[in-house]
Every structure is written in C-alpha cells, then in structure tokens.
Amino acid sequence: ILDSMRGRMIAESNHLMMAGIREFENKFANANRIIIVACGTSWHAGLVAEYLIEDLARIPVEVEYASEFRYRNPIINEKDIVIAISQSGETADTLAALELAKSKGATIFGICNVVGSSIARATDAGAYTHAGPEIGVASTKAFTAQVTVLTLISMIIGSKRGTLETTKLHELMAELENIPAKVEQALKLNDQIVRIAEQYKDATNFLYLGRGYNFPVALEGALKLKEISYIHAEGYPAAEMKHGPIALIDEMMPVVVIATKDSSYEKVVSNVQEVKARKGKIIAVVTEGDTTIPAMADHVIEIPETSEHLMPLLSVIPLQLLSYHIAVMRGCNVDQPRNLAKSVTV
Numbered sequence: 322i323l324d325s326m327r328g329r330m331i332a333e334s335n336h337l338m339m340a341g342i343r344e345f346e347n348k349f350a351n352a353n354r355i356i357i358v359a360c361g362t363s364w365h366a367g368l369v370a371e372y373l374i375e376d377l378a379r380i381p382v383e384v385e386y387a388s389e390f391r392y393r394n395p396i397i398n399e400k401d402i403v404i405a406i407s408q409s410g411e412t413a414d415t416l417a418a419l420e421l422a423k424s425k426g427a428t429i430f431g432i433c434n435v436v437g438s439s440i441a442r443a444t445d446a447g448a449y450t451h452a453g454p455e456i457g458v459a460s461t462k463a464f465t466a467q468v469t470v471l472t473l474i475s476m477i478i479g480s481k482r483g484t485l486e487t488t489k490l491h492e493l494m495a496e497l498e499n500i501p502a503k504v505e506q507a508l509k510l511n512d513q514i515v516r517i518a519e520q521y522k523d524a525t526n527f528l529y530l531g532r533g534y535n536f537p538v539a540l541e542g543a544l545k546l547k548e549i550s551y552i553h554a555e556g557y558p559a560a561e562m563k564h565g566p567i568a569l570i571d572e573m574m575p576v577v578v579i580a581t582k583d584s585s586y587e588k589v590v591s592n593v594q595e596v597k598a599r600k601g602k603i604i605a606v607v608t609e610g611d612t613t614i615p616a617m618a619d620h621v622i623e624i625p626e627t628s629e630h631l632m633p634l635l636s637v638i639p640l641q642l643l644s645y646h647i648a649v650m651r652g653c654n655v656d657q658p659r660n661l662a663k664s665v666t667v
C-alpha cells in the first residue's frame with residue numbers, strides 16, 4: 322500500500338518535473354532537523370506538519386514565518402531540510418527564505434500548487450498539491466491539499482525510520498481513503514452554518530481556540546475571518562487563553578472552539594467552562610455524537626469522527642464556511658478582499 326501511495330506521488334511529481342518524495346525519502350529519513358518556511362495559510366499547514374512529523378517520524382521541526390526568517394540570521398546547515406510551502410509558488414518572502422537556506426547548504430523541498438512557479442523551480446525536489454486554481458485570494462482548498470501532502474510525507478518518513486508502526490500506518494492509510502466522503506459530509510453543514518453566521522455577522526471580534534492538531538486550525542479559522550469579512554479575530558491555543566486573552570471574554574465575544582474527540586479533549590472541556598463562566602458565546606465544532614461540550618455550547622457543529630492526525634482536514638471546513646457566510650452577509654467581496662493580493666510578490 323505504501324508503495325502505491327509513493328507511486329502516486331512520484332507519478333504526479335515526475336509528470337510535473339519535480340523530483341518527488343521517493344528520491345528524497347532517504348534524505349528526509351536522515352535529516353537532523355526540518356525547517357518549514359511559509360506565509361499565511363501555508364504557514365498554518367506547516368504548523369500542522371510540525372505536529373505530524375514530530376509525532377509520526379520523530380524528527381525535530383521548526384516552523385518559521387518566511388517573512389521573518391529571511392531577515393534574521395538563522396542557523397542552517399547542510400543536514401537541514403527546508404520545506405517551502407506556497408499555494409501560488411510566487412510569494413516573495415517564501416522564495417527569499419528558501420534562497421537563504423539554499424545558500425547555507427540546506428536541501429529544499431517545495432510544496433506548491435502552481436506548476437512551474439518560481440518557488441517550485443527554485444527547489445531541489447518537491448510535490449505539487451494539484452488543488453486546482455484558487456479562484457479567490459484567500460486559500461481554502463490549498464490548505465487541505467497541503468496538509469494532505471504533508472500527512473503523506475510524515476507517514477512515509479515515519480515508516481522509513483521505523484517510528485510509525487505498521488499497524489498504525491495501515492490504520493491511517495485506510496482512514497485517509499475515508500476522508501473525501503467525510504469532507505462531503507462536513508460540507509452538508511452549510512445550511513446550519515448560515516444560521517449561525519446570521520447571528521454573529523455584526524460581531525466586531527472573534528476568538529478561535531483549539532489544542533493539539535486543532536490549534537493551527539484555530540489560527541486558520543481566525544485568518545479566514547479577518548481576510549474575507551474584515552472582522553478582528555484571534556486564534557489561540559486553548560490553554561493560552563488563561564495567559565491573557567481571557568480578559569477579552571464577555572457576553573459580546575463569540576468564541577469558536579474546535580473541540581473534537583482527541584487526546585486533548587478533556588482539557589478543552591475545562592477551557593469551554595472557563596469561557597462560559599465569563600458569559601462568552603461558544604460555537605463548538607465537535608465530533609459527531611459528543612454530548613459533553615454540546616451541553617455547554619451555544620451552537621454545536623458536528624463533524625465526522627476521524628484520527629486526530631487527520632482531523633484538520635475536516636475541522637477547517639466549518640470554519641471556512643462560517644467566514645464565507647459572514648463575509649457574504651456583510652456585503653464583502655469574498656473572492657477579491659480589499660488590500661489582499663493572490664501572490665504577495667514584494
């Protein structure tokens with residue numbers, strides 16, 4: 322199964338003239354460290370990858386904003402692998418960050434959507450996401466595709482390094498096959514999310530909370546809302562709330578909590594209690610069949626159950642839909658938000 326999976330990636334990447342993961346497999350498996358550079362939504366996909374690679378392949382990962390990395394004096398060496406993630410493949414900061422890493426001897430692996438783009442051409446190897454053209458400026462399906470490729474990479478390296486047991490690998494692979502049907506199911510939440518959007522379209526602030534694999538999803542949910550509806554939103558790891566953002570919570574603050582059943586679920590329950598005690602409004606994204614968090618939440622969005630490693634692929638969908646509907650209701654142009662460019666080339 323693993324071979325066919327590798328085959329699929331190689332077939333695609335060879336077809337598109339990027340060397341693909343197989344040639345790179347040994348290099349990845351022997352890397353001392355992986356540094357991920359990206360901006361915006363792609364950076365959030367990189368954060369999911371940090372959780373995946375460290376958990377499944379046990380290689381230290383650093384996730385860097387390319388826009389910072391390029392201007393500081395980072396420690397990089399020949400044993401580092403740098404993964405540059407970019408939907409457009411033209412983001413100037415990401416390109417500059419990878420050029421800097423390259424000049425210090427690191428090997429560069431690219432994950433891009435646009436075939437033949439500048440970043441794809443500047444890498445040593447890589448994989449295209451084939452998400453199709455992003456019609457709007459804000460990345461949505463590109464995030465899902467980037468996380469999927471990064472999941473496959475984590476599984477391949479983990480299996481090669483022996484840090485991912487065969488039974489677990491097979492379990493994850495079988496579940497990956499179920500993801501498209503579960504995505505379809507999540508998209509059916511649309512009408513319910515329209516009703517939630519109606520109640521919060523005039524809010525001036527939003528907080529997004531998540532733990533573990535859902536923490537980067539909280540960041541991404543907040544970014545989507547900012548980008549297309551111009552509502553101020555903050556994403557936080559749920560446990561950080563008590564270190565500051567809790568001061569913001571009152572009855573005017575909608576708090577989107579991504580609280581699916583995983584290893585951090587019990588902790589999220591107590592975070593939800595903290596918000597409720599301060600009269601915050603909870604919009605909870607939960608796993609189908611959950612009863613504990615729904616009993617405390619003002620609004621409940623149920624998504625299908627899956628492995629926590631794959632959950633971002635599903636949990637991001639209701640957040641994208643919520644931003645979309647709020648933006649449309651506020652009369653915003655969701656495809657061409659003000660001040661944003663599809664590729665930030667300066």
Ligand code: F1P
Binds near residue numbers: 360409410663665
């Ligand atoms: C990075 C990014 C997008 C964001 C917007 C501006 O682009 O920050 O995530 O939605 O389009 O650019 P890319 O490097 O992934 O193309």
